Amino acid sequence: MADQQHSLISGLNQVRNERRANVDQDRINFKMWKSTGLYSTKEPLDPSVRKLARAILRQAVRDMLMHQDSASGESDDWGKDAAQWFFSDETDPGSLTWVCDILQLQPWKLRQWLSVYYQSHQQRRELMVMELFRSLRPSMN
Numbered sequence: 001m002a003d004q005q006h007s008l009i010s011g012l013n014q015v016r017n018e019r020r021a022n023v024d025q026d027r028i029n030f031k032m033w034k035s036t037g038l039y040s041t042k043e044p045l046d047p048s049v050r051k052l053a054r055a056i057l058r059q060a061v062r063d064m065l066m067h068q069d070s071a072s073g074e075s076d077d078w079g080k081d082a083a084q085w086f087f088s089d090e091t092d093p094g095s096l097t098w099v100c101d102i103l104q105l106q107p108w109k110l111r112q113w114l115s116v117y118y119q120s121h122q123q124r125r126e127l128m129v130m131e132l133f134r135s136l137r138p139s140m141n
Contacts, residue, residue: 045102047138053102054136056094057110060085061132064114065125086111103136 063082091097100107117128 050102050138053099054138057099057103058133058136060096061129065117065129086114 060082063078064086065079086096088096096107096110099105100110113128113132117125120128
């Protein structure tokens with residue numbers, strides 16, 4: 001009987017040790033498979049991601065600046081949504097923070113640009129928009 005108990009305990013210990021080894025291996029595998037986020041900053045971005053980020057920013061600028069009632073200067077819904085987007089602290093894909101991370105820009109600089117834009121006269125505003133859009137073009141490198 002003692003031999004059976006010893007054999008049973010030995011077998012249980014072996015099973016427990018095998019399970020621990022499997023759990024440890026699973027932990028190692030999990031660390032290897034762990035996500036680096038939607039877009040890893042460790043690997044070069046696909047050009048389509050940068051293109052998407054530029055398009056999002058261009059459209060937000062258009063919505064913010066071009067969707068105003070010229071008589072009242074009041075923004076329509078598109079402009080209000082764009083203003084909310086520009087001043088949001090969201091970090092999800094498509095947010096200003098995400099776009100800036102992808103394009104290696106500083107969100108506060110774009111917000112400052114908007115402030116200067118609204119304080120400028122019409123001719124200066126047109127130049128500012130052209131310069132901004134020109135700076136968002138993909139480099140030829």
